[in-house]
Amino acid sequence: MNASLESVVDMFRKMEANGWDINSALKWGFFFFDKDKDKLLDVFSELEDSQYKIEELHQADAGDWVLQVSKIDTLTPEKLHRRNLAFNELAAHCGVELYDGWDVGKVE
Numbered sequence: 433m434n435a436s437l438e439s440v441v442d443m444f445r446k447m448e449a450n451g452w453d454i455n456s457a458l459k460w461g462f463f464f465f466d467k468d469k470d471k472l473l474d475v476f477s478e479l480e481d482s483q484y485k486i487e488e489l490h491q492a493d494a495g496d497w498v499l500q501v502s503k504i505d506t507l508t509p510e511k512l513h514r515r516n517l518a519f520n521e522l523a524a525h526c527g528v529e530l531y532d533g534w535d536v537g538k539v540e
Contacts, residue, residue: 433533435516441509452538457506459537461487462519464499465530472499474526496529504539 448454462484464475469489476486479501487500507515516534523531 433516433520433531435513435533437509437513440513440516444509444512447536455506457504457539459502459504459539460507460512461500461502461535461537462515463532463534464501464519464523464528465492465496465532466499466528467496468527469497471526471528472497475499475522475528476501478522478526 444454464472466472472489476484476499484501484503487502489497489499492498512534519531
């Protein structure tokens with residue numbers, strides 16, 4: 433994923449403008465893609481001790497496997513940007529084809 437810090441800051445501004453409390457804990461989801469399910473499980477094994485959970489592991493229509501992990505966390509734009517960079521490195525380290533970014537939801 434090649435998101436700039438500027439684009440992440442812009443997304444936080446939009447979230448706040450839409451009534452999100454960006455200073456509170458939110459549920460952050462992160463997505464990895466590969467043809468080899470075991471490589472994605474290697475990614476999760478690297479994250480498991482940091483309180484990440486598997487939200488979903490499924491095979492997409494195109495044949496690639498998709499791993500979505502999540503964590504409830506309070507992030508700033510800078511922290512999310514650093515996390516994106518780290519997840520790009522993690523994907524490369526595990527031989528995973530793609531770290532495809534993040535989504536966010538409110539904690540219920």
